[in-house]
Amino acid sequence: MESKDPLLDIINLNKYFPLRSGIIDLITFKTSKKIKVIDNINLKLYKGEILVIAGESGSGKTTLAKLIMRSIDSDSGKIIFNDNEITQLRGKELLKIRSRIQMIFQDPYSSLDPRMKIFDIIKEPLEVHKKKLSKIEIRECIESNLKKVNLDPDEVSNKFPHMLSGGQRQRVSFARALVLKPFLIIADEPVSMLDVSIRFQILELMKKLRDEENVSFLYVTHDLSTSQYVGDNIIILYKGQIIEQGNIHEVLLHPLHPYTKALISAIPKFNNVEKINIKNDVETCKSGCKFLNRCLYSSEECMNTEPTLIEANSSHSIRCYNYKSI
Numbered sequence: 001m002e003s004k005d006p007l008l009d010i011i012n013l014n015k016y017f018p019l020r021s022g023i024i025d026l027i028t029f030k031t032s033k034k035i036k037v038i039d040n041i042n043l044k045l046y047k048g049e050i051l052v053i054a055g056e057s058g059s060g061k062t063t064l065a066k067l068i069m070r071s072i073d074s075d076s077g078k079i080i081f082n083d084n085e086i087t088q089l090r091g092k093e094l095l096k097i098r099s100r101i102q103m104i105f106q107d108p109y110s111s112l113d114p115r116m117k118i119f120d121i122i123k124e125p126l127e128v129h130k131k132k133l134s135k136i137e138i139r140e141c142i143e144s145n146l147k148k149v150n151l152d153p154d155e156v157s158n159k160f161p162h163m164l165s166g167g168q169r170q171r172v173s174f175a176r177a178l179v180l181k182p183f184l185i186i187a188d189e190p191v192s193m194l195d196v197s198i199r200f201q202i203l204e205l206m207k208k209l210r211d212e213e214n215v216s217f218l219y220v221t222h223d224l225s226t227s228q229y230v231g232d233n234i235i236i237l238y239k240g241q242i243i244e245q246g247n248i249h250e251v252l253l254h255p256l257h258p259y260t261k262a263l264i265s266a267i268p269k270f271n272n273v274e275k276i277n278i279k280n281d282v283e284t285c286k287s288g289c290k291f292l293n294r295c296l297y298s299s300e301e302c303m304n305t306e307p308t309l310i311e312a313n314s315s316h317s318i319r320c321y322n323y324k325s326i
């Protein structure tokens with residue numbers, strides 16, 4: 001279960017992407033403007049925790065995941081993983097850390113090489129990171145990890161990905177991630193392409209791996225209704241900023257930010273949350289709160305100064321001046 005040691009500590013993390021608007025920009029790869037996609041993110045993920053990251057499309061969830069994986073570089077800030085700062089690591093040092101942070105992607109159809117058998121797909125990371133293992137040890141490792149994700153090695157090892165169901169394929173992705181004994185798995189929408197009936201089985205698997213294999217999870221999802229079932233804490237991202245965070249039950253049952261309230265009140269299961277409206281204007285204001293153009297509750301303060309994330313109580317933080325009156 002969740003401990004008091006942070007496995008991942010992110011401090012003031014920022015990432016900009018170039019905003020290429022015209023054809024000339026695209027051809028010349030030049031641009032004058034940049035867009036801030038990750039905006040001063042601070043977060044801690046504790047050992048044994050399943051931390052849910054939610055937010056609308058384009059809010060920066062996958063970019064945050066890629067920054068933690070170090071598949072892209074940040075512009076400023078620190079990423080501390082397992083007490084080591086990994087923000088600037090390169091070469092062998094980075095490769096070592098990569099084996100401890102694994103990623104599961106949304107699409108189990110394209111994330112597994114269709115030309116490789118399941119056995120070889122799971123063997124691949126071992127060949128890169130565990131070169132000293134004997135053939136027997138490799139086979140044992142592959143088989144035991146297939147069993148951990150409830151797949152029968154005799155049944156699936158010699159099959160190609162297209163011969164498996166979507167749920168089985170996603171289990172193979174988990175087995176491939178597990179062979180390197182990761183401390184953290186980042187699962188980016190791991191169930192959204194699966195049939196509703198098997199989504200829960202994959203979420204169950206995440207909980208089982210957390211409990212039995214001591215893996216922590218960063219679980220990126222749009223699906224707030226099922227996130228409560230699996231998550232411990234939740235972060236709501238809006239335009240690259242954390243706008244609300246805390247204990248998942250607390251945030252989903254008593255959301256404070258108008259954006260979170262609108263998201264949650266749209267889910268039939270959460271009919272206790274009062275329905276509130278937000279505007280469709282997604283343009284970001286030049287100053288003040290990033291949510292200003294969509295908010296029906298803004299005051300003068302919201303226009304002038306960007307709100308900071310403040311504690312509403314010990315397990316719930318919020319970035320809004322007026323949350324008490326909404």
Ligand SMILES: Nc1ncnc2c1ncn2[C@@H]1O[C@H](COP(=O)(O)OP(=O)(O)OP(=O)(O)O)[C@@H](O)[C@H]1O
Nearest residue numbers: 017018037055056057058059060061062063064222
């Ligand atoms: N390589 C890139 N170059 C330029 N802009 C990018 C790049 N990758 C992402 N972006 C922009 O960064 C923003 C955040 O994208 P990101 O993929 O992180 O969103 P997301 O929250 O994962 O969305 P979704 O829910 O649709 O997966 C978007 O505005 C996107 O257009």
Ligand SMILES: [Mg+2]
Nearest residue numbers: 061062063188
């Ligand atoms: Mg994404």
